[in-house]
Amino acid sequence: xxxxxxxxxxxxxxxxxxxxxxxxxxxxxxxxxxxxxxxxxxxxxxxxxxxxxxxxxxxxxxxxxxxxxxxxxxxxxxxxxxxxxxxxxxxxxxxxxxxxxxxxxxxxxxxxxxxxxxxxxxxxxxxxxxxxxxxxxxxxxxxxxxxxxxxxxxxxxxxxxxxxxxxxxxxxxxxxxxxxxxxxxxxxxxxxxxxxxxxxxxxxxxxxxxxxxxxxxxxxxxxxxxxxxxxxxxxxxxxxxxxxxxxxxxxxxxxxxxxxxxxxxxxxxxxxxxxxxxxxxxxxxxxxxxxxxxxxxxxxxxxxxxxxxxxxxxxxxxxxxxxxxxxxxxxxxxxxxxxxxxxxxxxxxxxxxxxxxxxxxxxxxxxxxxxxxxxxxxxxxxxxxxxxxxxxxxxxxxxxxxxxxxxxxxxxxxxxxxxxxxxxxx
Numbered sequence: 001x002x003x004x005x006x007x008x009x010x011x012x013x014x015x016x017x018x019x020x021x022x023x024x025x026x027x028x029x030x031x032x033x034x035x036x037x038x039x040x041x042x043x044x045x046x047x048x049x050x051x052x053x054x055x056x057x058x059x060x061x062x063x064x065x066x067x068x069x070x071x072x073x074x075x076x077x078x079x080x081x082x083x084x085x086x087x088x089x090x091x092x093x094x095x096x097x098x099x100x101x102x103x104x105x106x107x108x109x110x111x112x113x114x115x116x117x118x119x120x121x122x123x124x125x126x127x128x129x130x131x132x133x134x135x136x137x138x139x140x141x142x143x144x145x146x147x148x149x150x151x152x153x154x155x156x157x158x159x160x161x162x163x164x165x166x167x168x169x170x171x172x173x174x175x176x177x178x179x180x181x182x183x184x185x186x187x188x189x190x191x192x193x194x195x196x197x198x199x200x201x202x203x204x205x206x207x208x209x210x211x212x213x214x215x216x217x218x219x220x221x222x223x224x225x226x227x228x229x230x231x232x233x234x235x236x237x238x239x240x241x242x243x244x245x246x247x248x249x250x251x252x253x254x255x256x257x258x259x260x261x262x263x264x265x266x267x268x269x270x271x272x273x274x275x276x277x278x279x280x281x282x283x284x285x286x287x288x289x290x291x292x293x294x295x296x297x298x299x300x301x302x303x304x305x306x307x308x309x310x311x312x313x314x315x316x317x318x319x320x321x322x323x324x325x326x327x328x329x330x331x332x333x334x335x336x337x338x339x340x341x342x343x344x345x346x347x348x349x350x351x352x353x354x355x356x357x358x359x360x361x362x363x364x365x366x367x368x369x370x371x372x373x374x375x376x377x378x379x380x381x382x383x384x385x386x387x388x389x390x391x392x393x394x395x396x397x398x399x400x401x402x403x404x405x406x407x408x409x410x411x412x413x414x415x416x417x418x419x420x421x422x423x424x425x426x
Contacts, residue, residue, distance in 0.1 A: 139160060250319045
């Protein structure tokens with residue numbers, strides 16, 4: 001039995017090949033109907049103006065403007081001559097149904113009369129049809145990222161500031177703002193670039209609907225980058241306080257230093273913000289004087305405040321204190337005579353050793369004064385003028401002593417007199 005099966009292999013193979021060849025000849029002569037599949041066939045929408053002419057817009061739903069699979073049945077000879085480009089899919093708005101669908105008509109652009117059948121896995125295009133809405137929105141620039149340390153953003157402007165959008169009412173009504181965004185990360189000089197215009201809803205979510213028409217899609221954005229500098233404040237206090245009081249010379253600010261920004265060449269020449277004379281006036285004051293000041297008024301041209309949350313409003317306080325008094329004892333031998341003629345000599349007889357001079361000033365200044373800081377003198381010319389004396393004569397007189405102090409915040413309160421014996425030299 002085994003020998004019969006394995007015997008004459010060559011003859012058996014030849015017989016099989018002859019049979020297969022005969023079958024192919026027969027099938028080709030008969031040209032049988034076979035199936036051919038193509039994928040991702042686009043659907044052409046015709047007469048869409050029938051919708052748009054009514055002031056409406058449409059959106060194709062669920063990707064139904066593309067047929068995933070189209071199956072064609074035709075004789076083999078026809079199928080062999082076809083490819084995807086021969087498949088035609090059309091949806092005519094004239095055939096729009098009450099449920100906003102359009103039947104898809106399939107055909108091929110050659111041998112169409114020889115088709116046995118053609119069918120897609122979907123048979124209609126689904127539409128969403130709405131009233132068309134048009135709005136105009138202010139176009140605002142925005143930035144993301146951080147500029148280089150020591151710099152800040154100045155003015156950010158766009159070449160155009162108005163955008164017109166149109167599309168389905170349900171989408172257009174959600175649009176809250178239009179922005180052109182620029183990335184400024186690491187920059188230390190001005191930026192001029194074209195930026196895409198993006199639409200956002202009230203929650204800040206971007207709206208990316210493809211069926212929104214924009215009057216422009218890009219806009220030129222100009223970002224000014226300014227250098228930042230920290231500087232102190234200065235203030236010129238004017239006026240004379242009430243008798244018995246003094247301006248301490250100290251001025252307080254609710255902000256001692258501020259940050260300003262500007263172009264590098266401008267900042268180079270700004271080292272302080274100066275509050276001019278007349279703003280803080282202490283005339284007649286018996287207590288601290290506090291004045292509100294708007295620093296914006298005193299910023300040099302081309303300079304702005306760097307802190308966006310600071311509006312420039314501060315208070316300046318000039319500190320006023322009541323004067324106190326203290327006596328300083330000066331040795332009489334240290335008192336200098338001015339205007340003493342060469343042919344006279346003067347001797348202080350009272351007090352014998354020390355002269356008490358009463359000083360007035362701020363307590364902190366008075367505490368620092370010693371007798372060595374006081375220059376005491378007797379001006380005979382001034383005294384004689386006050387007394388109506390034409391020339392100096394011998395005698396014993398009570399004459400005032402004048403105290404001169406290096407610290408001009410301390411002064412002599414009253415005239416201190418000493419008895420001086422004037423003697424003519426032999």
